[in-house]
Amino acid sequence: MALLEISNLVVEFSTSSGPFRAVDGISLTVDTRQVLAIVGESGSGKSVAMMAVMGLLPFNAKVTADKMLFEGRNILALTPAQRREIVGKDIAMIFQEPVASLNPCFTVGFQIEEVLRVHMGMNRRQRRARAVELLQLVGIAEPERRLSAFPHQMSGGQCQRVMIAIGVACNPKLLIADEPTTALDVTIQKQILDLLMRLQQEHGMALIMITHNMGVVAETADRVIVQYKGRKMEEADVLSLFESPRSNYTKALLSALPDNATGDRLPTIASYLGPDGTFTEAV
Numbered sequence: 001m002a003l004l005e006i007s008n009l010v011v012e013f014s015t016s017s018g019p020f021r022a023v024d025g026i027s028l029t030v031d032t033r034q035v036l037a038i039v040g041e042s043g044s045g046k047s048v049a050m051m052a053v054m055g056l057l058p059f060n061a062k063v064t065a066d067k068m069l070f071e072g073r074n075i076l077a078l079t080p081a082q083r084r085e086i087v088g089k090d091i092a093m094i095f096q097e098p099v100a101s102l103n104p105c106f107t108v109g110f111q112i113e114e115v116l117r118v119h120m121g122m123n124r125r126q127r128r129a130r131a132v133e134l135l136q137l138v139g140i141a142e143p144e145r146r147l148s149a150f151p152h153q154m155s156g157g158q159c160q161r162v163m164i165a166i167g168v169a170c171n172p173k174l175l176i177a178d179e180p181t182t183a184l185d186v187t188i189q190k191q192i193l194d195l196l197m198r199l200q201q202e203h204g205m206a207l208i209m210i211t212h213n214m215g216v217v218a219e220t221a222d223r224v225i226v227q228y229k230g231r232k233m234e235e236a237d238v239l240s241l242f243e244s245p246r247s248n249y250t251k252a253l254l255s256a257l258p259d260n261a262t263g264d265r266l267p268t269i270a271s272y273l274g275p276d277g278t279f280t281e282a283v
C-alpha cells in the first residue's frame, strides 16, 4: 500500500473573472521512505496540489479527486478534527519563506512546543527537552538560549532550520517541502538540502520536494513528476528523466539549464511547443 495515493486531483478557484483550474487531473503515489520531486515553473500548481492534501486552501478553492488516500484512509472524507490529527503530525509541510512562515509574535521555542503540545500531548518539561533536542538535530548552536529568540532575531537559514524542526517534531511519515531553499543564499541552500536529506534518511520519512530547480531534483529525488499548467507532463525515475526525457516540456526545462547550453542564447520554452501550441504529455 502506498503511503499517499492521489488520483485525478482537480483544484478549481472561483475568482471574479470566473473559475480557474490550478490543478487539472494530477495523480501520484508516494511510498514510505521515497523522495518524490514535483518540478515545474512558477504557477504550474505544485503548491496548490500539496496544499489540497494538507487541507490548507482558502474557501474559494474546490478540491475533488477520485482518490486521496493516506495510509489507505480517504483524507477527503475525514472530519476537520480527524484531519487535524493527521496533518501536522503524520504529514507535515515546510514552506518557501521561512521568516514569514513563523509567527513573529512568539518565540521559536513556543512555536516548536505548541506542535508538541497539540499533537503529542507532552507536558511542559517534556516539551522543553524535546524542543532543545530538535534544535540540536537541525544544527542550531546553543539551543537552550535560542529557544527564547523571536524569528526576527534569527537569519533566514536559521528560521528554515526552525521550520524543519517544527516539521519533524512529531516524526511525520511524510514531509512536504515547498521550495525550501528558494529564499536562501546559495551556500545556505546546500546546507538546508543536506539537512533535509539527512533527516529523511535517518527518520525513514517520505519526502515530497516541490521545486523549480533541476539541480535540487538531481540531488535529492528518487522519482520526479514534471508539472505544467496544472497537468502532469511526465513522471519518471530521476535517472531516466535526465537521460531520456520523453515530454517536450521536460526537454525544454532541461535544455534551459545553463550547463546544457549549446549556443550563445538559451532556448525558450516556446521553441519546444508542438504544432497545436501544446506540449506532449508522457505519463
Ligand SMILES: Nc1ncnc2c1ncn2[C@@H]1O[C@H](COP(=O)(O)OP(=O)(O)OP(=O)(O)O)[C@@H](O)[C@H]1O
Pocket (backbone or CB within 6 Å): 013, 015, 020, 022, 040, 041, 042, 043, 044, 045, 046, 047, 048, 049, 058, 060, 179, 212
Ligand atoms: N487563492 C487563490 N485564488 C485564485 N488563484 C489562486 C489562488 N492560489 C493560487 N492560485 C493560482 O493557482 C496557480 C498555481 O499556483 P501555485 O502556487 O500552486 O504554483 P506553483 O507551481 O507552486 O508556483 P510557485 O513556485 O510560484 O509557488 C497560480 O496561477 C496561482 O495564481
